[in-house]
Amino acid sequence: MLAPLFSGSVKWLKARLTHRQGLSPLVEYRNLIKLWRKVWIAPHPTTPLFLLGPILALLGTLGALALLPILPGPTFKGDFLLALYLLGLGRFFQMLAALDAGSSFGVQGGYREGMVTVLAEPGTLMALAGAVLLGEGFSLSGLPQLGVENSLVLLLALASLALGLSAEGARMPVDDPTTHLELTMIHEAQILDHSGPLLALYELAGSLKMLFYAGLMALLLPGFKPLVFLGVGVAWVLALAYLETYGVKLRYLRLPDFLSYNTLFGVLALLGAIWRF
Amino acid sequence: MAISPVSALLSGAMTKLGLLGLYQSQYWFGPPPPWVGWVLLLLGLLGAVYALVRGLGEEDLKGALAYSSVENLGLMLAALGTYFLKPMPLLLGAFFLHQVAHALFKGLLFLGAGALGERRISHLGGLFRKAPGLGALALWGMGVGAGLPPGPVFLAEWQLYQGFLQGPFLVPLAAGALALVGALALYFYVRLFGLAFLGLPRGEAALHWTQGMRFGLGVLAGLLLLLALVPGLVLDPLGVRTYPNWLLLILLGVLVGVFYRGLLRMPMRAYSTWDCGFQPLSPRMQPNGLGFAEPALRLFPFLRLQVGEHPRLFSCNSSPWWWFWGWSCYDGALGPGVGSAFFGKRQVAEG
Known part of the structure; x- marks a missing residue:
């Protein structure tokens, strides 16, 4: 429910930072309702995969969110692996749906997303696994909270999750959510041929995905969970708005350099968890 | 290269014999020394990454599937190596479940590849519209092969991750290699399915999609589904338990069905793909097999x-x-x- 507010607030703050009036932070809700009522367009060469893309992108993200123990939900050994792979399920079908329309943009978006996944996934998973190893029960509900004795591992995990959010949530500096230039877009290129309700599902899935990473970070921080969650959300809105106003998107070929930090943090967090430093 | 049913047999069954021999060797020669475990683990993981990257650049559909076999066998080898280092039932669960699942899905994919008259990926495309049944079966097989939940290969990898993370010394770092393999497999199967079955057709590929093939592939796909619903068939004798995968599978299936039907009922309009308003799209504008893999190949x-x-x-x-x-x-x-x-x-x- 909160997700559209999150991306709406980023848009609003970005507008204010560039001295524009900006739309209200609630604009994303209105946008989703508007899209939901529109006619959707089925390009000629498409197959059922075209519809499965947005559906599974949303369902995979919802499934991953359901495994977060912020709200009462299922919890079991190894649930963090399932959560990350459910996001992967959504990504698989999103990439396929992008290839479905037969446009070269969609395919470009598909392989770029694939490369970002290859770069970002190992680090994020290792960092999360490091944090889980320090906790109890091998699951998200037993995640440890930031304290003195585990500060190194958890700070590394937080940094890695932050990079993971920018990579997998398709935000700056990995991807620019406002660009529609063929040479630069990653996420937008994949959803170019989706319109109306299909686009609404994609937009919702995109903001939910960011909420998932924010939720993971909130789990690692001490305090009353819903409040921490809100705090992390506000911090992300500020960070993303400033970064996307004053920063620039990285050149696509420079992404390996940037995301190698993610892998580095992941390896260090896991090593820290093994040797308990 | 062998004809497709033979490829399916070679990849599905014959390659497992060596693994089974390795597993049995502990009963013939006693528990293996630790270096055997380390060698198997490292060989398995390096082989899996190398095979996937080579497979990403492979133009022949069956050649790419063979590289994927190398990847899957590498993961099984890594599971066995870690089991030799620290005997955990989880790792045996990963080892045997992966074997069964791989035999089924790779048999499905190799037999499916036999239905195509053209095997070069860059000359295929748009097959889903010509043969939706084959497309749906291949999608199920490739989705399972990419290690996506709720497929049985994911269940095996899920156990392998946990086995790695509880392993001795630096074995937990292998979870990172496994995540890399997972991400590469996703890329790999998107490339295979997307270029062969989706998009605009790049050539006139002949299809030999017969009733008998439909039945054979259907049986294999059904067995895979059974394995995803009841992984206990393989895992119960080993004393390993998983999360309720059948619940996830049914829930996802029902929700996808509801959304799909709902979206089809909403107002829609058929139109051409967005082409920037210039000349119409041609199949040659879609990236070919190597073009799609290039960003990943660049990394290695x-x-x-x-x-x-x-x-x-x-x-x-x-x-x-x-x-x-x-x-x-x-x-x-x-x-x-x-x-x-x-x-x-x-x-x-x-x-």
Whole structure:
């Protein structure tokens, strides 16, 4: 429910930072309702995969969110692996749906997303696994909270999750959510041929995905969970708005350099968890 | 290359015999020394990453599937190696479940590839519209092969992750390699399915999609589904338990069905794909097999891509001093070597 507010607030703050009036932070809700009522367009060469893309992108993200123990939900050994792979399920079908329309943009978006996944996934998973190893029960509900004795591992995990959010949530500096230039877009290129309700599902899935990473970070921080969650959300809105106003998107070929930090943090967090430093 | 049913048999069944022999050897020669476990683990993981990257550049559909077999066998080898280091039932669960699942899904995919008259990926495309049944079966097989939940390969990898993370010494780092394999497998199968079955057709591919094939592939797909619903068939004798995968599978299936039907009922309009308003799209505008894989191939230094009129892929020629100067890789640049830290990068001549 909160997700559209999150991306709406980023848009609003970005507008204010560039001295524009900006739309209200609630604009994303209105946008989703508007899209939901529109006619959707089925390009000629498409197959059922075209519809499965947005559906599974949303369902995979919802499934991953359901495994977060912020709200009462299922919890079991190894649930963090399932959560990350459910996001992967959504990504698989999103990439396929992008290839479905037969446009070269969609395919470009598909392989770029694939490369970002290859770069970002190992680090994020290792960092999360490091944090889980320090906790109890091998699951998200037993995640440890930031304290003195585990500060190194958890700070590394937080940094890695932050990079993971920018990579997998398709935000700056990995991807620019406002660009529609063929040479630069990653996420937008994949959803170019989706319109109306299909686009609404994609937009919702995109903001939910960011909420998932924010939720993971909130789990690692001490305090009353819903409040921490809100705090992390506000911090992300500020960070993303400033970064996307004053920063620039990285050149696509420079992404390996940037995301190698993610892998580095992941390896260090896991090593820290093994040797308990 | 063998005809498709033989490929299916070779990949599905014969390759498992060696693994089974390795597993049985502990009963013939007693518990293996730890170095055997380390060798199997490292060989398995390196082989899995290498095979997937090579497979990403493979133009022949069945060749790519064979590389994927190498990847899956590598993961099983890693599971067995870790089991030799620290006997955990989880790892045996991963080992045997992966074997059964791989035999089924790879048999499905190889037999499905036999229905195509054309095996070059860059000459395929749009097959889903011509044969939706084959497309749906291949999608199920490839989705399972990419290690996506709720498929049985994911269940095996899920156990392998946990086994790695509870392993001795530095074994938990192998979880990172497994995540890399997972991400590469996703890329790999999106490439295979997307280029062969989706998009605009790149050529007139002949199809031999018969009633008998439909039945055979259907049986294999059904067995895979059964394995995803009841992984206990393999895991119960080993005393391993998983999360309720059947619940996830049914929940996802029902929700996808509801959304799908709902979206089809909403107002829609058929139109052409967005082409920037210039000339209409042609199939030649879609990236081909190597083009789709290029960003990933660029990341791995042991391969070189030759672009131009006849793009092709070949392994890097590295001198015996690669560990000192770094190995030669994409565009003649050098990967990091021990010596390059002190003497800077050395440029090598093209060619």
